[in-house]
Amino acid sequence: MRPLFAQIDLAAVRHNHAFAKRCAPGRQVFAVVKANAYGHGVREVVTALHDEADGFAVASLEEGAEVRAMHDGARILLLEGCFEAGEYAVAARLRIDVVVQGVEQAEALLASRLPAPLNVWLKLDSGMHRLGFDADALRAWHPRLAQADQVAELNLMSHFACSDERNHPLTEAQLEQFLGLLDLDFAQRSLANSAAVMTLPAAHMDWIRPGIMLYGATPFAELSAAELGLKPAMSLNAQLIAVRDVAAGESVGYGAGWVAARPSRIGTVSCGYADGYPRNAPAGTPAIIRGQRAPLAGRVCMDLLMVDLTDLPEAGVGDAVELWGAQLPVDEIALACGTVGYELLTKVTARVPRRYRS
Numbered sequence: 001m002r003p004l005f006a007q008i009d010l011a012a013v014r015h016n017h018a019f020a021k022r023c024a025p026g027r028q029v030f031a032v033v034k035a036n037a038y039g040h041g042v043r044e045v046v047t048a049l050h051d052e053a054d055g056f057a058v059a060s061l062e063e064g065a066e067v068r069a070m071h072d073g074a075r076i077l078l079l080e081g082c083f084e085a086g087e088y089a090v091a092a093r094l095r096i097d098v099v100v101q102g103v104e105q106a107e108a109l110l111a112s113r114l115p116a117p118l119n120v121w122l123k124l125d126s127g128m129h130r131l132g133f134d135a136d137a138l139r140a141w142h143p144r145l146a147q148a149d150q151v152a153e154l155n156l157m158s159h160f161a162c163s164d165e166r167n168h169p170l171t172e173a174q175l176e177q178f179l180g181l182l183d184l185d186f187a188q189r190s191l192a193n194s195a196a197v198m199t200l201p202a203a204h205m206d207w208i209r210p211g212i213m214l215y216g217a218t219p220f221a222e223l224s225a226a227e228l229g230l231k232p233a234m235s236l237n238a239q240l241i242a243v244r245d246v247a248a249g250e251s252v253g254y255g256a257g258w259v260a261a262r263p264s265r266i267g268t269v270s271c272g273y274a275d276g277y278p279r280n281a282p283a284g285t286p287a288i289i290r291g292q293r294a295p296l297a298g299r300v301c302m303d304l305l306m307v308d309l310t311d312l313p314e315a316g317v318g319d320a321v322e323l324w325g326a327q328l329p330v331d332e333i334a335l336a337c338g339t340v341g342y343e344l345l346t347k348v349t350a351r352v353p354r355r356y357r358s
């Protein structure tokens with residue numbers, strides 16, 4: 001068997017979920033489990049949170065149906081709403097709350113014949129300009145939806161664009177936009193993603209929507225997951241499968257771009273970009289071997305990558321290699337690659353087996 005797996009620590013997910021709840025006492029939680037629970041496995045994460053979560057948030061009806069099959073009682077929120085008119089009846093049958101984020105969705109909902117009315121979350125475009133009604137349009141739609149037979153609860157939600165940057169002026173402006181609509185009658189309100197859960201109590205409302213924090217990564221550039229008290233849920237574990245000596249002046253890997261500046265020991269690791277490890281990880285990006293950092297040498301290949309073991313003389317074939325996880329924050333690798341932990345976690349490919357620790 002190829003020595004590569006993602007170790008998923010479900011106790012860490014539960015710890016992080018409990019932490020989110022403690023940040024927003026008395027509020028309910030939609031645990032965001034879209035994109036296969038950010039790569040961690042939606043079935044296992046929903047099962048791990050079965051007795052703790054009030055609800056789950058997903059990106060598609062297919063994801064919602066998968067969650068419903070595992071949890072009969074949880075509230076489920078379809079974050080982008082329905083993509084086709086026929087989905088409203090399916091959502092009603094599955095008892096899934098739907099976001100209504102635009103005119104086309106609102107009209108399709110009002111034209112639907114449903115087996116039961118739906119809980120609807122009207123989405124305010126409070127400044128991100130991705131999805132949602134502006135405040136005036138939302139005020140105009142509110143009475144139509146509030147009176148509609150298709151609607152059970154009418155709720156309000158919005159999403160922050162910059163809550164990952166502390167004290168960003170747009171966050172305050174978005175919060176004000178949201179608060180400015182609360183003279184309207186809504187049964188429930190929801191605004192806070194992970195960053196706002198941890199730093200913006202005024203945005204907690206009735207339901208928080210933490211995603212990345214559940215998986216133990218940070219939404220902030222300047223605050224690490226460990227500083228926040230989060231526990232990493234995924235470790236990407238590979239192995240050294242070959243070791244060789246390379247003379248000074250010899251190159252390593254595709255493109256021959258990495259050249260040994262001294263006589264070097266090069267280790268080859270059983271993970272590559274087809275597993276989701278970023279191909280653009282630069283030379284020097286760390287991996288953990290025997291508790292120590294070894295820098296990447298040469299370009300990441302499809303199934304393999306190479307590390308410089310010159311300063312780790314005791315390392316040898318068969319040694320475990322942690323590419324990110326408990327000893328090396330995924331956020332650090334993401335930063336080295338010009339991206340965010342979200343992308344690395346969600347991009348671990350299906351061929352990487354997930355092993356679960358509960």
Ligand SMILES: Cc1ncc(COP(=O)(O)O)c(C=O)c1O
Binds near residue numbers: 194210212213
């Ligand atoms: C609408 C919405 N709410 C909540 C979240 C969770 O955000 P985070 O993972 O930053 O907590 C997302 C994630 O992208 C989202 O799109």
